[in-house]
Amino acid sequence: MTRRVTITDVARAADVSVSTVSKVINGRYGVAQSTSTRVQQVIQELGYESSLVARSLRSHRTHVIGILVAEFEPFSTEILKGAAAAVSDAGYELLAYTGATVSGGAGWERRYLSRLSGTLIDGAVLVTPSVVDVDAQIPVVAVDPHTGPSGFPTVDSDNLTGARLATEHLIGLGHRRIAFLAGRPDLESSHLRETGYRDALAAAGLPVDESLIRVGDYRSEAARAPMSELLGLADRPTAVFAANDISAIAAMEVARAAGLRVPEDLSVVGFDDVPEAAGATPPLTTVRQPIQRLGAEAVTLLLALLNGDRPATTHVRLDTTLVRRGSTAQPG
Template sequence: MIERRPSAARVRWRGELSVAQIAQLAGVSQPTVSKVLNGRAGVGDDTRRRVESLLREHGYRRPPGPPGTTGVEVLLSGMLSYIALEVVRGIEDVAATRDLTVSLTDIRRRTAAGQSWLEPLLLRRPVGVVAGFAGFTAEHLDLLDANDIPVVTLDPIGDVHPVPSVGSNNWSGALAATRHLLGLGHRRIGVITGPVKDLSARARLDGFRAGLDAADVPFDETLRRSGVFTFEDGRDLGLELLRRPDPPTAVVCGDDLQALGVYEAARLCGLRIPDELSVVGFDDIEQCAWAGPPLTTVHQPFAEMGAAAARLLLALAAGERPAQSRVELGAALVVRGSTAPPAVR
């Protein structure tokens, strides 16, 4: 039989069909096919024989891997360039000590182009994967696990998969932001959150509410808006809050893009920051210092998060059992020019 070689234009295992197509023919999931390919347990005898028969029928064999895996894969999805670069910088600092390379894949771009990201990744057989996007499914994790590729996730993360993760203390960061505004005298404070399915967004909302509770300030549900971490949502949701008959005197945002969107909403409403409206963001991206006025925000140590994720990942790849599966770094409030005492009305 003539062996087919994978080409750059067609990234697949050897054989006519992809993992997904073999799985469909066998009536099983892709992780099940991968377990059979790797000789892993957890597959019934009848199912294993059916899959193996299809693999033989289509001349489907795993290609030989490289002499030694030399890469760490970083998966991001349309993240801000500054955040991505800082995360990757931290990962590279650790990977370089083991002579490992670091590869970055933008999942959103590949998905929008109709391209697969998982099968090429499995073909490269990395040491491990650092995932910084919330769309990671149980099937993705099962396939990587079946191929002995460990995964560590970065915030934002969902809570449906028990995967080792690294993040900052979102709760305490939001608490510090809320206390800062309360200390300036604000009592009518609006909040714009990120996606409620993300643990990081929920933790920030909880920290905001804890700050209000500690000061005996009731949480006003009418001043809460939920969206995604974009400038456009910050602008549109900010307009909803600022056009109320009784608008807030300050707004806490789920991230800096939302906060910069609130800047635009304030401009459209003819409000001056911070004289008539105080705004606080979250992340401390580089654009915060360039805004007019510079944005008060919560700093996340992205490079340190990347380094911590890489150390945890390499420990997992070495077969070690980490002392903790969740690493949480500190988040610190950075006070700039976008916050001031509320105007006397």
């Protein structure tokens, strides 16, 4: 077994005292630049890593941000990429946690934040949180917030406008029977996307047929049964707007299994523009939200709170745009 490099090993190799190495690691004054450079070189050469817990006990800060996601699916993975880049630029480290599938159900964030706060992380980003009543004792920022009044600083996209663009695109192609596969009922994004869908129909003078609205829950498996129900209607839809790309891709797969062609027999629009959208068969028309930037903006907002700054706003909303690909066409 390889022996772990200690701070004493670094001090001996750099020919300095342990206290000098400690000052360099913690960024304290009183060390000559040439000595600091030599110590840092030895640290890199030996691969020394100081204990996060020990550092937190000394400074009451770990310089680590936690990001909590329900599961590592395409949307949260893109969020993580953006957050990781922003954290690295700021000299922090990022620890990602997932616990919904293990801990079970709503409220898993409470348990994780209780364990992590104060010793392992300085602040946290919650991605699509399942609850609003979280007493974290540390700064928290939510991405794609819950419907309730949590009081958290939040980062999201313009879901309302994006949903309008998606529905208007289908209306412009000539579709009149347009179904909607809604997202998670507890998330504000899902409500806004349904509102945008309804608003676009109303603006075009089209009635809202409640039988064409089903819940897909933002998950592939959850979207399949309601999609089959929609296709089984006597007067089935000629187009479907799914509240996220994963549901939209599932909808296309269900349509193909039912013997329908996309887009000749059924047009499909998604929301998010995750990498899987462009690689779908056919490539998915979707509403693009800057997902990686959502993660980066959440970290930027959290760092401002950690530094004691007063951000200009505690609610960051990013623009959305329609991306036309091969999954939509005029009704046959």
